[in-house]
Amino acid sequence: MNQRREFVVSPQEASARLDVFLAGMLAGMLQDITRSQVKRLIDEGRALVNGRAAKPGCILREGDKVSIDIPEKVEVKLTPETIPLDIIYEDKDIIVVNKPAGMPVHPGAGRASGTLVNALVGMGCALSSLGNDLRPGIVHRLDMDTTGVLAVAKNDRAYISLSRQFKEHSVKRRYIAIVWGDVKSAEGIIDKPLGRDSTHRKKISTRTRKSRKAVTRYKVLK
Numbered sequence: 736m737n738q739r740r741e742f743v744v745s746p747q748e749a750s751a752r753l754d755v756f757l758a759g760m761l762a763g764m765l766q767d768i769t770r771s772q773v774k775r776l777i778d779e780g781r782a783l784v785n786g787r788a789a790k791p792g793c794i795l796r797e798g799d800k801v802s803i804d805i806p807e808k809v810e811v812k813l814t815p816e817t818i819p820l821d822i823i824y825e826d827k828d829i830i831v832v833n834k835p836a837g838m839p840v841h842p843g844a845g846r847a848s849g850t851l852v853n854a855l856v857g858m859g860c861a862l863s864s865l866g867n868d869l870r871p872g873i874v875h876r877l878d879m880d881t882t883g884v885l886a887v888a889k890n891d892r893a894y895i896s897l898s899r900q901f902k903e904h905s906v907k908r909r910y911i912a913i914v915w916g917d918v919k920s921a922e923g924i925i926d927k928p929l930g931r932d933s934t935h936r937k938k939i940s941t942r943t944r945k946s947r948k949a950v951t952r953y954k955v956l957k
Contacts (some may be wrong), residue, residue, distance in 0.1 A: 741800065741801070742756075743801070757803055758770040777791045781804045820851070821833040830855070833884055834883060836879075837879065863894035865888075
């Protein structure tokens with residue numbers, strides 16, 4: 736269950752940024768919250784100013800009513816599991832897995848088992864210590880319902896190298912998809928920035944407040 740905190744901006748707090756204001760107000764209530772975490776909650780649309788979603792840099796005025804929903808923390812531990820994996824390639828630096836549809840990549844809120852990371856840890860695979868504790872070695876994402884190839888870093892050097900390649904878009908990913916209906920053009924480019932959906936927070940879409948560049952080049956095979 737979410738915790739809702741509500742505040743009214745005083746004359747002394749007027750002209751402050753929303754993220755700075757909330758970080759200061761919450762610091763005394765939640766000892767372990769940071770400004771970056773507050774910013775993330777705002778980006779997720781959990782903070783309202785006078786009943787409307789606002790950006791982290793929103794400048795507050797005296798009398799503004801500010802509220803924020805703070806999700807309850809769910810502690811998730813990474814446990815080894817014996818789950819068969821389709822390993823395409825492996826060396827001392829990386830392991831490449833054909834992830835089946837229906838398998839999440841790593842544990843998170845609401846799921847602690849049955850993931851690719853649980854399976855890799857279960858088979859005794861060494862993984863990079865960089866990144867989140869629940870997704871060691873994971874440098875790129877693949878939706879739970881998508882079947883596809885995932886490269887995982889087995890050491891920190893490989894993690895840094897792979898992360899840089901994905902950031903610079905020097906890695907090319909190719910997918911084969913079955914499309915329902917008629918495709919108007921035999922080939923083309925879809926250039927639409929993607930991010931977390933403004934309404935359905937578990938989905939990625941073009942309807943987002945914070946997006947990242949996403950370019951897909953497609954060609955109809957048959």
